[in-house]
Amino acid sequence: MSTYQRPNIQRMQGYSWGEQPKDGHAIKLNTNENPYPPSPTVAAALSNFATTDLRTYPQPTADPLRQRIAQLHGLSKNQVVVTHAGDEALRLAVTTYVSPGGTFASTNPSYSLYPVLAQIQDAQTFNVDLETNWSIPADFAAQACAADAQLTCVVNPHAPSGHLSRAEQLHRIAEDISGVLLIDEAYADFIDPEIGYTSRELVEQHDNVLVLRTFSKGYSLAGLRLGYLLGNESLITPIIEKTRDSYNIDAISQRLGIAALEDQAYARSTWTRVREQRQLLAQQLSELGWACVASETNFLLSTPPSDSIGAEAIYTRLKAENILVRYFNHPRLDDKLRISIGTEEQNQVLLNHLRRLVR
Numbered sequence: 001m002s003t004y005q006r007p008n009i010q011r012m013q014g015y016s017w018g019e020q021p022k023d024g025h026a027i028k029l030n031t032n033e034n035p036y037p038p039s040p041t042v043a044a045a046l047s048n049f050a051t052t053d054l055r056t057y058p059q060p061t062a063d064p065l066r067q068r069i070a071q072l073h074g075l076s077k078n079q080v081v082v083t084h085a086g087d088e089a090l091r092l093a094v095t096t097y098v099s100p101g102g103t104f105a106s107t108n109p110s111y112s113l114y115p116v117l118a119q120i121q122d123a124q125t126f127n128v129d130l131e132t133n134w135s136i137p138a139d140f141a142a143q144a145c146a147a148d149a150q151l152t153c154v155v156n157p158h159a160p161s162g163h164l165s166r167a168e169q170l171h172r173i174a175e176d177i178s179g180v181l182l183i184d185e186a187y188a189d190f191i192d193p194e195i196g197y198t199s200r201e202l203v204e205q206h207d208n209v210l211v212l213r214t215f216s217k218g219y220s221l222a223g224l225r226l227g228y229l230l231g232n233e234s235l236i237t238p239i240i241e242k243t244r245d246s247y248n249i250d251a252i253s254q255r256l257g258i259a260a261l262e263d264q265a266y267a268r269s270t271w272t273r274v275r276e277q278r279q280l281l282a283q284q285l286s287e288l289g290w291a292c293v294a295s296e297t298n299f300l301l302s303t304p305p306s307d308s309i310g311a312e313a314i315y316t317r318l319k320a321e322n323i324l325v326r327y328f329n330h331p332r333l334d335d336k337l338r339i340s341i342g343t344e345e346q347n348q349v350l351l352n353h354l355r356r357l358v359r
């Protein structure tokens with residue numbers, strides 16, 4: 001093995017991503033993709049894309065798309081940086097705001113990419129356990145402060161539980177920590193609009209808040225790799241001008257991203273359908289004796305009944321039937337399965353298998 005790697009890279013494991021089945025017949029409920037296809041406006045923009053436009057470099061800062069995103073959130077273009085999906089947004093936040101040897105704080109459990117990014121940066125990680133109901137502990141900010149965290153990351157709604165923290169709590173955390181607070185809203189499109197959760201005020205009222213959004217879930221574009229960060233201009237400008245790749249968003253993605261945002265009605269209709277299916281699946285699982293965490297995302301963290309064969313065995317049996325769900329070998333999660341919300345047909349096939357397995 002080569003020893004040219006930096007010591008921290010040599011020590012680290014790398015991210016393990018959810019299984020991607022090779023045949024197209026699997027029911028894939030393991031990586032929280034939107035079960036509905038992208039908008040027809042995206043399909044039209046792709047087929048109308050002239051390959052001659054690939055000859056020149058794309059607009060370096062994806063400004064037309066940036067402008068659309070800013071409009072959508074009622075912010076200015078300078079408060080937006082477009083990224084190569086949410087994962088690049090996280091990487092850029094770590095690179096820009098955490099020094100090697102510095103501290104990156106989060107909650108336990110959380111998105112498993114966070115510690116990987118901290119290791120790449122040769123930074124320390126500091127994790128605070130979530131409460132038993134998956135809420136963020138009241139002294140979270142005080143603990144992050146005591147650990148001298150330069151960047152603190154919370155997922156809201158939370159993954160893998162689906163729990164939503166209220167914006168008021170996030171305002172308090174932003175005020176009380178000493179570094180940057182990144183609110184990872186990868187699943188925010190699926191929040192029930194009646195709750196009235198909005199991140200605009202978080203960005204406008206605090207100069208230390210970054211909000212992450214992605215096209216992967218809400219806009220059914222996980223394969224495109226497009227996302228963005230919202231934040232105070234003083235947080236966004238160093239990323240735009242210094243740390244991102246010079247042309248981080250290719251010309252096709254810029255065009256398709258605009259097309260996806262133009263068809264808000266279609267995107268919102270998929271969010272409504274996901275919410276309806278989420279409610280139905282939670283109810284049907286509970287009729288089978290499963291316990292689901294109340295979710296504002298497109299997945300359910302579900303515990304099978306105690307007299308069943310157990311989460312890991314159910315995961316393995318479902319996989320043998322070509323149904324993929326997510327099992328985490330993690331102390332607080334190893335008796336649970338994270339199930340992405342599928343189409344009505346996919347959810348019914350899953351339930352039919354679960355009825356047989358639980359019996």
Ligand SMILES: Cc1ncc(COP(=O)(O)O)c(C=O)c1O
Nearest residue numbers: 085086087111159186214216227
């Ligand atoms: C909590 C969370 N944040 C960010 C992401 C990044 O998603 P993407 O890179 O597809 O935008 C994911 C992906 O599953 C996620 O679960």
